[in-house]
Amino acid sequence: MNYPNLSPLLEAIIYLAKEPVSLEAISKALPDVTRADIEVAVQELIEKYRASDHGIEIREVAGGLKFSTKPEHHEVLKHFIKSQIPPTRLSLAALETLAVIAYKQPVTIPEIQDIRGVHASGVIKTLLDKKFVTASGRKEVLGRPILYKTTREFLTHFGLKDLGELPSMEEFEELIKNQASAEEEIPEEV
Numbered sequence: 001m002n003y004p005n006l007s008p009l010l011e012a013i014i015y016l017a018k019e020p021v022s023l024e025a026i027s028k029a030l031p032d033v034t035r036a037d038i039e040v041a042v043q044e045l046i047e048k049y050r051a052s053d054h055g056i057e058i059r060e061v062a063g064g065l066k067f068s069t070k071p072e073h074h075e076v077l078k079h080f081i082k083s084q085i086p087p088t089r090l091s092l093a094a095l096e097t098l099a100v101i102a103y104k105q106p107v108t109i110p111e112i113q114d115i116r117g118v119h120a121s122g123v124i125k126t127l128l129d130k131k132f133v134t135a136s137g138r139k140e141v142l143g144r145p146i147l148y149k150t151t152r153e154f155l156t157h158f159g160l161k162d163l164g165e166l167p168s169m170e171e172f173e174e175l176i177k178n179q180a181s182a183e184e185e186i187p188e189e190v
Contacts, residue, residue, distance in 0.1 A: 003030070003032075003033060006030075006033060006037065006038070006041045007041050007044060007045055007048075009030075010026065010038065010041050010042055010045060011045055013026055013029065014045075014058060014065050014066065014067060015067055017064075017066070019062075019064065019066075019152070019156065020060075020061045020062045020063065020064025020065055020066040020152075020156060021064045021065055021066070022063055022064045022065075023035065023038060023039065023042065023065075025064070026038055026042075042058075042065065045058055046058045054070075055069060055070060055073055056068065056069055056070065057069075057070050059159070059161070060161045061155060061156060061159060061160065062152045062155035062156050062160070062162070063152075063161075063162070066156070068159065091123075091126075093118070093123050094123050094126055094127060096116055097116065097120050097123045097124065097127065098127060098132060098133070098150070099169075099172050100112050100115050100116060101127070101133050101148050101149065101150055102150050102154070102163065102166055103166065103169065103172075105136070105147075105148065105149040105150060106136045106137065106139075106147035106148060106149045107147065107148055107149075108139055108145040108146065108147055108148070109121060109124060109145060109146070109148075110145060112124075112148075124148065130153075131151055131153040132150065132151060132153060132154040132157065133148050133150055133151060133154065134149060134150075134151050135147065135148060136148065136149040150163070
């Protein structure tokens with residue numbers, strides 16, 4: 001089957017996908033369309049949504065394409081979202097542990113504890129439950145401890161294309177400090 005107007009179809013595929021969708025997955029869904037035609041149409045869509053009359057854009061995230069809101073609207077959208085549903089919140093300990101894993105991966109619990117100076121098993125369980133980290137094998141040392149790394153869900157949640165987009169360690173420490181002070185300002189619910 002040939003698609004006379006490929007662009008709306010690609011737009012719908014990217015919109016419908018719950019996770020960032022790769023060009024490979026799109027090609028499999030459209031076997032009668034060449035990869036080159038898909039790539040050209042995707043680039044045209046990306047350019048179309050870059051225009052100022054759109055509030056969303058198509059971004060490369062975690063090795064795929066995903067619709068995302070534009071940064072210039074984030075402040076207003078943050079207020080809107082806060083009024084809708086409670087956000088996924090991570091404790092300061094979870095953020096610190098996640099930072100160690102993201103920057104040092106693959107890493108073991110004893111290595112995380114050496115860096116943070118506190119016990120990390122409970123926090124690792126929380127991060128595993130939220131699917132931000134996963135086991136990635138065992139280290140070839142005495143006891144063969146489990147190695148941990150970040151997941152695609154981590155990239156998606158934080159809106160990163162890949163680990164190369166992680167902020168510098170100094171920027172990340174500033175984010176952690178800002179979250180800690182913001183949490184102190186939140187009044188307890190009655």
